[in-house]
Amino acid sequence: MGNGIEIGHFAALTALLVTLVQVFAALYGAQSRQPRWIRVARNSSFAACGLLTISSALLVAAFLNLDFSVLYVVKHASRDMPVFYLATAMWGGHEGSLLLWAWLLSLFIALAVWKHWKSHPVSMPWVMAISGALLIGFLLLVLFLSSPFERMIPARMDGRGLNPLLQDPGMALHPPFLYLGYVGFVVPYAFGMAALITGRVGEEWILATRRWALFAWGMLTTGIIFGANWAYYELGWGGYWAWDPVENASFMPWLTATAYMHSVMVQERTGTFKTWNLFLIITTFALSLLGTFLVRSGVLSSIHAFANDPGRGVYILIFMSILLIFSFGWLVKRGDALSTPVKMESFFCRESAFLFNNLFLLVAMITVLLGTLYPLAVETLSDAKVSVGAPYYNKVFVPLMLGLLLLMGIGPVIPWRRAGGRIFRTAFTIPLVVAIVLGIGIVLLFDVDHPYGVISVFLILFVAGALFKDFVMRIRQRRARESSTGTFAALFHLVRRNKRRYGGMITHLGILLMVMGFIGSGIFQEERNLLMEPGDTVSIGEWTLDLEAIEPVTGENWIATEARFNAQKGALSVLLKTQKRTYNEHSNPTTESAIHTSLMEDIYVVLGDEAGKGLWGVRIYRNPLVIWVWIGSLVMGVGVLLGLFEKRRLGSRR
Amino acid sequence: MTTPETPDTQETTPMTSNRKRWLMVGSLVAVLGALGLLVFTSFTDALVYFFTPTEIQDQSAKMADRKIRIGGMVQEGSLKRTSGTLQIRFLITDGQKDIPVFYDGVLPDLFREGQGVVAEGVWKPGETFIATTILAKHSEDYIPIEMSEEGIAKSKKSLLDSLK
Incomplete structure (x- = not known):
């Protein structure tokens, strides 16, 4: 029960002060053209990274030591959790995940400063000032409005533990990958803003940050795929993407980032699209922040609770507003320097394909934004409650996806100009x-x-x-x-x-x-909902499933009812076991779906409730080609x- | 995106500058218009409004025969299964009024009497709410988005009152 958490708290506070030094030293150094102040800012960014590393490590240590005198540990850990999930519980709630965000941000700032110090002396002070200001914004939130360092006195004997559904490697690693993606865009964003402020709005900022952006895009993609994969294997509803606001929050920056990855190539080649690329990187970073806040502020699960905790809600709104006004303000101010003559020689050229690609991706982003924020807006303004279901997204996204697919075949193959x-x-x-x-x-x-x-x-x-x-x-x-x-x-x-x-x-x-x-x-998913008792047979696609037995089974820390199916297709025969499982400390059961995967189709079986007379509800899905989603990723x-x-x-x- | 054209002195392609620009702007506007229309029509079709049992009972006729969501608690002791089928009937209550619900299908894991629930379907005035979907809850801490704390508190209180 040491005082590790107080040291962690103190380290984070010191990091806040050091980052303040970073911002003001960078600004003063740039104004007065004194390199030593800029060096002070550089060293501050390294120090802030070190301090936040200590702070985050100490929070993880509190989990590993099962320090139940820390409120955050009590909320997200329990004695019977494996070590791996104890460590990953650090980002199990919003307090810890915001600290993780801040730590990753400081890490990226330090790495970017170290890597580009010599090559980008003019932008560097501005990069440090802007990224430092963002870090200050996050640290204020972590320290004063959503602190993971609070003590719980008297200490508890045990904690509340982690929902068994979340005890899955994919889910444990899903947030850090998403955050690496979100935070990764800070480097192109900061360089883009530095380019705007210094007036050097050429291609340099894009070339310098190409690999940062690609890395961030790759991590964001990985994070989203992890989430989808977890939903498919753990949640037992036969799908992997439900257009849930939580999923949408990570998908929006992905869409604009994908547009950005394409449109920068046009600027590199032809010098056009300057304003557009800055617009896209600002939007991507703003949507990354929005994604974090949407998921981690509680606004989605209860708008009332969010509105009743004015501190955090108002703070986040102010944070976002400052970011948007500052970024787009500079974009408008530099409007004249950014305009370039179009040198396209024909309508049929790669630039056009990229232009339409961007148009489609932007419409896709607006579609998701509308569907995600409209219900929140309606509820805030009129107190009526409305939801936007999956049919809306599917209707819009299939044509968009097919349009993008066509462009994907044409764009890369035809020449520029x-x-x-x-x-x-x-x-x-x-x-x-x-x-x-x-x-x-x-x-x-x-x-x-x-x-x-x-x-x-x-x-x-x-x-x-x-x-x-x-x-x-x-x-x-x-x-x-x-x-x-x-x-x-x-x-x-x-x-x-x-x-x-x-x-x-x-x-x-x-x-x-x-x-x-x-x-x-x-489009081609088949679903059967029926009642079965042992001995019954059901067919789906070319498969025949015999329900052999339903019986109780016990595991290490759970008891379950298990249904055993013998699934046959031609000469092929597989055993499928699906369970309704109850973990010791949780009263509600969870579903363990049984999935047989092949290159052509998945057979996905879920056990439902008992309907009396020995009959059980059973849901069976045939999901054609679903494995190609994972192979493709x-x-x-x-x-x-x-x-x-x-x-x-x-x-x-x- | 439309910036002033460069002088056309070297323009030797059959496609003139004006025609080129017209084609570009025209196709952009056409595609954007089509996509905008698609988004707009799909969006207005897909809005599903949420009501409490009291709201439905008070404005019964207005709510009829369109897709809506209702939410509240599953009334303790109201769940009835038709033996040998997946059909169930139960009452959703907000503590003041309740709505009989009919559903035919496999229920989500966390569906229980005395728990919060959201059902999507169509209200047949004076009869029942025919649910097509019972919303799954993904965790034990999760409260249906549409269900306010006051609603839950009120409904819990009236459940306790009814037991006295």
């Missing part, structure tokens, strides 16, 4: 023919009867064909130059010489596989890693 009819014919004739021939085959073979299904099949084949055709053409060109190289050697050289381009292509391939999974599981990860290894600065070839 101008793409004549001849280029279109050589690039797309074969993919188009292949898509139509194979597409008709697949549609007939698998009996695809939904119009969106048919369009998706054609588009996926067309995009895959176009990307493949492009690969083949480039390998041929290379082999024509160096006739001795083999196909694979040529491919290897190609990829190694332009990791960024092929990283992007592999990411696109991953998206393509994921879309397959989305369409398969989203792994492929995307490979693409992102490849892009991160690209050290060379591309672009600026005007």
